[in-house]
Amino acid sequence: MDLGGVVKDVVKKIVFLGSIYIPDDVAASLKAALDRETDPNAKFMLSAIVKNIDLASLRKVAVCQDTGMPTFHVALGDGFPIRSGLLDIIRDAMREATKEIPLRPNTVDPFHEKNPGDNTGRYVPWIDVELIPGDYVEIAYLPKGGGSEAPNKAFTLPPGVAWRELRKRLLETVVEYGPMPCPPTIVGIGIAGTIDAAVKLAKKAALLRNVGHRHEDPKVAQLELELLRDLNRLGVGPHGVGGVTTALDVHIEYAHRHPAAFSVAFVFSCWATRRGIARIYPDGRYDILSHPETYKKVFMEVPAT
């Protein structure tokens, strides 16, 4: 068995699934918002969104033309036999999937303005690696749209005023950028002792955690719900046209901070939050964690006998 070949094939599958099929938790939350909204403009935008999700699955084409910045999160188990080789495998898979699905090539050299046309480039796909116990690897494809990068923020606050200031800046950011990040968004908030750690945690919170899942610490979970309620009282709404659905969820992740530094980051993810996640074992078996049902339907459908 060629394990490298299996990994490449599975990465291409999660890129395919992630680019076309909005995960169930996100889709269900958008549909619930459509039922809840009474504002006609908000309803109009949400019904277009829901219709588009269905149409993308039906046509098997990318749900949004901005197929995102190619980004992966790899949780690598101690016992998984392929280690640094994963980086090249992911890169090759991304290149092939871009052509085959197809995806929009989204990598631009900032100095020469050239786009190589295959969704690779310097440090791209961007791959974050986390070491975990176990013998498997879990690979998450997390394409991130460009519009939702605009409002992202990171700053360090004096600890004495941090909580009040965090809430104020979050509300101000959401109003200032209004429709730009394609609301309703998922808001990731990272809290740490350094800016880079806060950003890393905020990104993970926004992209990896399912809508409706609360932080395991009840105090953090309560703040998530309070901030979600505040955001949805602003009246920004879907695509900024008004209504009560400005955010689908708020996810907070934190690390212990420095006594003098309370670093905070906001990372926004658009309504079309996409993920494709698979776990691969050393013997070549794998599970598609993000789209188990869709995977069976699309890749394993056998004709009825």
Added chain:
Amino acid sequence: MEHRLRTPLRDEDVAKLRVGDTVYISGTLVTARDATHMLLLDMVRRGERPPVDLRGLALYHAGPVAKKVDGEWKVLACGPTTSMRMEAFEAEFLEVTGVKLVIGKGGMGKRTADAMRRLVAAYAIFPGGAAVLAAEAIKRVAGVYFLEELGIPEAMWVFEVEDFGPLTVIIDPTGSNFYDSVRERAGRAIEEILKG
């Protein structure tokens, strides 16, 4: 109010549009994002003519997912991109090209709104991310320019569209901007929330 318009757009077609109206457009849609805006403005400044006469046409802030099938380009997904990135160029762009309707997402600023009042033009949004829905209305790719230099997303695509929409008018030719009123209301809501 609902309007069904066809390019080339005349002043009187656009003059009746008001904030909140719904528009479906048929005819020719030309895409331009940051790079194409800059490139075309440079061409005009050098006294060169853009490859497509944009007078009366609709400009679409978008970059598609497209593939070539039997030598013909096919657009699979093409929702709007964030229009605010083009704010620095749009007033001058409208002035020199004669574009009458700008389509995008996320709104535009005061300079563009002022230019639209002066030039009888409007800005409308297509629901952001509804890319497959948008592609349904694109019937043919009539041309693509600057593809080699700029790549698929930034190239200038010329689409023939039929009932492209529903679009919502956000900036009308009176210079009124729908998003200003939402932002004002939301600003007051922040004060209430922080008090409570």
